[in-house]
Amino acid sequence: MPSQNNVIPITLTSLKAACSQCNLRELCLPYGLSEAEIAQLDHLVAGRRKVKRGHHLYRAGEAFEAIYAIKMGFFKTDILLEDGRDQVTGFQMAGEILGMDGIGTDFHTCNSIALEDSEICIIPFAQLEQLSREVQTLQRHFHQVMSREIVRDHGVMMLLGTMRAEERLAAFLLNLSQRFTARGYSPQEFHLRMTREEIGSYLGLKLETVSRAFSRFQEDGLISVHQKHVRILDGSGLKRLLNHQSAL
Amino acid sequence: MPSQNNVIPITLTSLKAACSQCNLRELCLPYGLSEAEIAQLDHLVAGRRKVKRGHHLYRAGEAFEAIYAIKMGFFKTDILLEDGRDQVTGFQMAGEILGMDGIGTDFHTCNSIALEDSEICIIPFAQLEQLSREVQTLQRHFHQVMSREIVRDHGVMMLLGTMRAEERLAAFLLNLSQRFTARGYSPQEFHLRMTREEIGSYLGLKLETVSRAFSRFQEDGLISVHQKHVRILDGSGLKRLLNHQSAL
DNA sequence: GGTCGTTATTGACCCAGATCAAACGGCTTG
DNA sequence: CAAGCCGTTTGATCTGGGTCAATAACGACC
Numbered sequence: 001m002p003s004q005n006n007v008i009p010i011t012l013t014s015l016k017a018a019c020s021q022c023n024l025r026e027l028c029l030p031y032g033l034s035e036a037e038i039a040q041l042d043h044l045v046a047g048r049r050k051v052k053r054g055h056h057l058y059r060a061g062e063a064f065e066a067i068y069a070i071k072m073g074f075f076k077t078d079i080l081l082e083d084g085r086d087q088v089t090g091f092q093m094a095g096e097i098l099g100m101d102g103i104g105t106d107f108h109t110c111n112s113i114a115l116e117d118s119e120i121c122i123i124p125f126a127q128l129e130q131l132s133r134e135v136q137t138l139q140r141h142f143h144q145v146m147s148r149e150i151v152r153d154h155g156v157m158m159l160l161g162t163m164r165a166e167e168r169l170a171a172f173l174l175n176l177s178q179r180f181t182a183r184g185y186s187p188q189e190f191h192l193r194m195t196r197e198e199i200g201s202y203l204g205l206k207l208e209t210v211s212r213a214f215s216r217f218q219e220d221g222l223i224s225v226h227q228k229h230v231r232i233l234d235g236s237g238l239k240r241l242l243n244h245q246s247a248l
Numbered sequence: 249m250p251s252q253n254n255v256i257p258i259t260l261t262s263l264k265a266a267c268s269q270c271n272l273r274e275l276c277l278p279y280g281l282s283e284a285e286i287a288q289l290d291h292l293v294a295g296r297r298k299v300k301r302g303h304h305l306y307r308a309g310e311a312f313e314a315i316y317a318i319k320m321g322f323f324k325t326d327i328l329l330e331d332g333r334d335q336v337t338g339f340q341m342a343g344e345i346l347g348m349d350g351i352g353t354d355f356h357t358c359n360s361i362a363l364e365d366s367e368i369c370i371i372p373f374a375q376l377e378q379l380s381r382e383v384q385t386l387q388r389h390f391h392q393v394m395s396r397e398i399v400r401d402h403g404v405m406m407l408l409g410t411m412r413a414e415e416r417l418a419a420f421l422l423n424l425s426q427r428f429t430a431r432g433y434s435p436q437e438f439h440l441r442m443t444r445e446e447i448g449s450y451l452g453l454k455l456e457t458v459s460r461a462f463s464r465f466q467e468d469g470l471i472s473v474h475q476k477h478v479r480i481l482d483g484s485g486l487k488r489l490l491n492h493q494s495a496l
Numbered sequence: 497g498g499t500c501g502t503t504a505t506t507g508a509c510c511c512a513g514a515t516c517a518a519a520c521g522g523c524t525t526g
Numbered sequence: 527c528a529a530g531c532c533g534t535t536t537g538a539t540c541t542g543g544g545t546c547a548a549t550a551a552c553g554a555c556c
Contacts, residue, residue: 079402079406081406081410081491082491083491085410086410087402087405087406087409087410089402089405089406100395100398101395101398101399101402102395103391103392103394103395104391104392104393104394104395104396104398104399105395105396105399109399109402110402129384129387129388129391132381132387133380133381133382133384133387134381136377136381139377139380139381140377143351143352143377143394144351144352145352146351146352146391146394146395146398147348147349147350147351147352147353147394148352148353149398150348150349150352150394150397150398150401151349151352151353151357153398153401153402153404153405154327154337154349154357154358154401156401156405157335157337157401157404157405157408158327158329158335158337160405160408160409160452161335161408161449161450161451161452162329162333162334162335162452164542164543165542165543195502195503195504196503196504196505197503201409202409203409204408204409204410205543205544206543206544206545207503207504208504208505208506208543208544208545209542209543209544210504211503211504211505211506212505212506212543214504214505215505215506227503227504227551227552228503243329243330243331412512412513413512413513443532443533443534444533444534444535445533453513453514454513454514454515455533455534456513456514456515456534456535456536457512457513457514459533459534459535459536460513460535460536462534462535463535463536475521475522475533475534476533497556498555498556499554499555499556500553500554500555500556501552501553501554501555502551502552502553502554503550503551503552503553504549504550504551504552505548505549505550505551506547506548506549506550507546507547507548507549508545508546508547508548509544509545509546509547510543510544510545510546511541511542511543511544511545512541512542512543512544513540513541513542513543514539514540514541514542515538515539515540515541516537516538516539516540517536517537517538517539518535518536518537518538519534519535519536519537520533520534520535520536521532521533521534521535522531522532522533522534523530523531523532523533524529524530524531524532525528525529525530525531526527526528526529526530
């Protein structure tokens with residue numbers, strides 16, 4: 001793992017293929033826009049940037065200037081308290097938008113770190129606002145993206161506030177599975193990009209508890225796990241775990 | 249406590265005093281707008297509505313059409329799972345905006361319930377979007393409001409994911425105190441509008457744990473509590489509790 | 497291909513907070 | 527003013543997940 005204090009390597013690649021050529025159109029910001037409108041979005045994207053595994057896309061405290069669409073790769077966001085405690089606030093994959101935490105304060109309020117070699121599209125925020133004043137569907141969709149982020153966060157609050165360890169992990173796996181599916185990957189089989197510790201941080205558990213829950217799921221025939229490789233054997237079993245358990 | 253299944257009493261009062269006359273200007277949507285721009289906002293507000301204690305402003309599943317600014321009163325939002333578990337996702341007070349959870353899905357994803365007799369301003373969302381296409385400062389500010397909601401949610405995730413019971417309650421009290429202060433009320437002394445159970449739900453704790461933490465704080469001379477009346481005696485003591493404890 | 501640091505698994509023990517239970521205090525209602 | 531009902535406090539006990547510790551399995555780098 002490279003030091004996270006290195007200078008961040010920035011690569012601005014030529015923009016031959018922006019949104020209109022991108023196969024993530026349907027998941028990303030262009031969703032629901034007409035061809036003509038997407039063509040306008042092309043001009044918005046100020047560039048691309050590769051972020052190597054372990055490197056930051058941005059850090060808490062840095063000036064906010066743009067939001068980022070993930071072209072490929074996998075990220076986590078986390079918050080670090082002065083006393084050293086930290087919390088992973090989310091994992092993001094291709095087509096998802098990063099950086100909206102900075103809009104309200106003009107600086108970023110969390111860290112965004114690549115969990116594998118990744119590439120993102122830079123969307124300068126001032127220009128996004130300008131274009132979304134002109135293109136109603138873009139405005140609408142951007143608002144939807146922000147709102148869904150709020151709803152997602154509420155889901156995490158629900159998870160952290162009311163679920164037991166195994167329910168949390170089941171919810172986590174099902175969520176990943178569903179998002180991989182939306183991207184054309186197998187719903188049953190995938191590679192976890194994050195460590196047990198990062199999963200634990202996200203789920204409000206210790207890494208040992210995550211590991212034990214994985215082992216338990218395997219014993220019960222719900223999944224098979226080998227390190228970061230997961231195969232879901234009984235998805236409805238996982239769902240059952242979610243809905244019924246500990247209903248009081 | 250009235251039944252929450254009653255018909256919601258809606259009262260559309262005449263709009264003699266909208267944003268331009270409202271003393272919450274500086275906390276609410278008009279913040280940062282010029283006099284002229286605020287005058288435009290006046291037309292946006294489609295009406296007011298009184299919501300009696302215990303009644304819903306909106307329910308999960310209802311069509312989303314407007315966001316709401318709290319003119320006076322106090323609300324909670326919560327999510328209810330099929331199995332009966334629920335989670336309070338937030339408490340909102342005068343000047344704060346409710347309903348942004350519905351933007352992404354066109355229906356509300358949580359319940360909003362008045363904790364005291366309250367009054368809200370109805371802001372039809374389609375019109376807000378239209379006006380914010382014309383008024384850049386409004387657009388900017390609305391985006392900031394949404395982004396801050398995301399950041400607030402991250403704070404709650406941090407709280408739920410990493411803090412122990414007493415830290416959570418200390419953070420909660422300090423947050424309330426700070427928000428009351430911003431509204432011109434005493435930072436030291438206030439009335440809790442919510443029950444111990446609702447506090448517990450928000451903080452991921454059982455009501456007994458909340459009650460014990462209150463008693464503990466009182467023993468330690470940090471606060472004095474009598475039922476819902478709270479006086480903060482040692483604010484910096486509460487802050488110390490937050491920053492130092494259990495740093496590993 | 498061996499070494500070393502990181503990540504994952506598993507076991508033993510412990511504790512913060514949940515659960516169960518009882519009593520009390522303040523509102524509301526008749 | 528009495529009766530009831532919540533909401534709150536406090537005590538006793540239990541337990542899920544944290545903590546500590548040892549070992550194993552990778553994978554990156556010489």
